[in-house]
Amino acid sequence: MTATGTTLVVGATGTTGSRTAARLAAAGHRVRAASRRATPVPGATAVRFDWYDPATHGDAVAGTDRVYLVPPVGDPDPAAVMLPFLARARTAGVRRAVLLSSSATAAGGPAAGAVHEALPGLLDEWAVLRPSWFMQNFTGTHAHAASIREDGVVLTATGSGRVGFVDAEDIAAVAVHALTDDRAPGTDLVLTGPEALAYDDIARIYTEATGRPVTHRRLTHGQLRDHLTRTAGIPAEFAAMLATMDRTIAEGAEDRVTDTVERLTGRPPHTFHEVVTRETARSAGAARP
Template sequence: MTTTPATLVVGATGTTGSRVTARLTATGHRVKAASRNATPVPGAEPVAFDWYEPGTHAAALDGVDRLYLVPPVGDSDPAAVMLPFLRRARAAGVRRAVLLSSSAVPAGGPAVGVVHEALPGLFAEWAVLRPSWFMQNFTGTHLHARGIRDEGVIRSAAGGGRVGFVDAEDIAAVACHALTDDHVPGPDLVLTGPEALGYDDIAAITTEVTGRSVVHHRLSYEQLRDRLAALMPAEFAALLAGLDRAVAQGAEDRVTDTVRRVTGRPPGSFRALLEREE
């Protein structure tokens, strides 16, 4: 009996990976759900996977013909571990790869931008999702969400800059199309929500919907960098603070039609997300 090839979802318990796994399994696709501890995921085949443990890679790739790739968190040079794995995946018969990157990182840019640039030379079918900042940063376990819950404060170095914050559900919906459609819907997919919002707007909407008073504290680049450096490697802290500085300069003040174009429906709003989760 021939076994149907599977999709390997890296980070299957994470913000986007869990949603991609749920959508794929709900539509009858075979999924290998990769996480460090092979955490059971409904409808999927759990498999142990660690970017930094090559001994976990062969079993994860067995029977797989497509990949959803979430880079290692907090690594300023993910290509060092990702590219050897991707070459191994190609040799194992993987034909399509969908990479989660960022709207702030173009092909050839820093960090995961190096992996983005390498994909066309590795796979015949590939796509890179470049979402803007996640709306779930304000509702999950992110520093912003914890600041809202614990202090009623959002801290950023973004000033009055605006961001096309995007719902992780919309990212997952686009990812599933990129993984399963007969033709990949464009290789470089910049994903945003329906409007660009400043952090002052996020605070005001959160206050209105939840009834909890939330304010935005504007930090300098140096202040944010130093706060983050107490929680993570200094190089990565500087990278994140630099992204906020770019937001302040207008780098993320845009919206795209990618979600609607790929899925056939408009992206969800931040207000709708809060109302859904309240």
């Protein structure tokens, strides 16, 4: 890796942003950790940043030469705020950007797909990370994790469809390389774990790793949509989109693995068993007085 200037990490308190900021700081890079509350991050300078408040953008990007971009959560058209920010960042001296997108979204697709498509025309140095679904969905604050803790069940409309679930630590490791290597990837990188797993497999492995019985309850598209709206309070349009994403998994859209993590980091990606064991041990340690 080459010595760098200063990296702005947008979403520095989130699942991948926090891990990326921590890894950059641990490696000796200067980091500006951006969040809406300017939450302190060890080894980084905390700055306030709100995608919907352009007044926060100038101070956040000042003095930086690269940026890790996490789109605003739940926004169906993030390009409306992200592209003006990127143009401003380029003028301020940013020369490299790494965008967090999704394996389900290609360039020109919905949500971050529009930013992905525009990024090469805005900056010469760039990469788009397209991770599969996070393993941390089953251990953190995601609805699946809450359902496991409360009822010992995972509810999906994925049937027997498989997903190359990926560890957020592996995403962050790739992000650090994309941000700091001598040459930016200049492409999109699909990130997965070492194997594609069905949700039945997820339930089984979680049970084996923790000793807590977990089952996968298969729902129809309509049942999942209604459950998300009624129980989780998710707006009907967004709930329908989430249910449709499950249906695409059932149809095989996420049944793949890539060598990207090992190719860029020099080590294999973590298994789901490793991640569940690690994350539950962390949670147990944090809960002790």
